[in-house]
Amino acid sequence: MPHSPDQQALLEHYVKKILAAPVYDIAVRTPLQPAPALSETLGNRVLLKREDLQTTFSFKIRGAYNKLVQLSDEQRAQGVITASAGNHAQGVALAARELGVAATIVMPSTTPELKVLGVRSRGAEALLHGESFPFALAHALHLAEQSGCTFVSPFDDPDVIAGQGTVAMEILRQHQGALDAIFIPVGGGGLIAGIAAYVKYLRPGVRIIGVESEHSACLQAALRADERVVLPSLGTFADGVAVAQIGAYGFEVCRFCVDEVITVSNDELCAAIKNIYDDTRSITEPSGALAVAGIKQYVARSGVRDQTFVAIDSGANINFDSLRHVAERAAVCGVPA
């Protein structure tokens, strides 16, 4: 995909913002770790970018901190408000506490309890509203308008996108050899936009593959329609990516930087959680396993061998009680590794 001068300028703009993002005040550089069993079974080398080990157990702290740190003194004094399916909420709560900013966070009433507790324990105010993210978002925007607080989008903001893009900067430093594709989970598109901008600017030959839940495939729908469509309904098993419309800023990048989008079922996610467990002895949340599920489908379909893939293991915030369901489905569908 050769880029036009305008597109190249957009990527350069993001690369500069990514390189300047002060995320390590609060975030850690996570390991890029081989998945030996999965690699062996798939006949391809799979590396996991362990964002499940990030502070707050997901990458969202990167974008949240990069956004909050750029606010003016006046904006900081007013406080911030956000809507989130849970992980961005915890990122904003922690970043706000670190910077001494008051934060109000609207989360869908279906948010796993540990994500709600993760917010409250970090001193932010958590409001539960609406059955899924779009309802929580509408409420948060309304409150922001009333109160004069700054609204912090979980994905549709250049500073958030740049913060998430620091994941790509680490990957390219940690792995300098051959790299065929990076598989990235997609909710509102902030993570994939940040990664895609950085990677397509520096290593345009590396394929950028988005992976979505088939119950919230808003990037695939937008790429097909060539505009941002609103999905009529959402499934929330993968609650971290249950977004009805891809973000405008992210889509501007994705439309020329994403090579392919794969959608996966809930059962494929359960099986992928098990694959990750087998290789790492760590549990991921459903959204965190999207990229591995995507690699499995990609290899099964294309039959490729001996390639090197990175999967973003994006989060680990799953209620302990949900593990029963995950283990059952992984066993029932018996999807081999």
Ligand SMILES: *Cc1c(COP(=O)(O)O)cnc(C)c1O
């Ligand atoms: C937010 C999130 C995603 C998706 O990120 P977007 O920037 O919304 O596309 C994926 N996985 C987890 C665990 C998340 O919390």
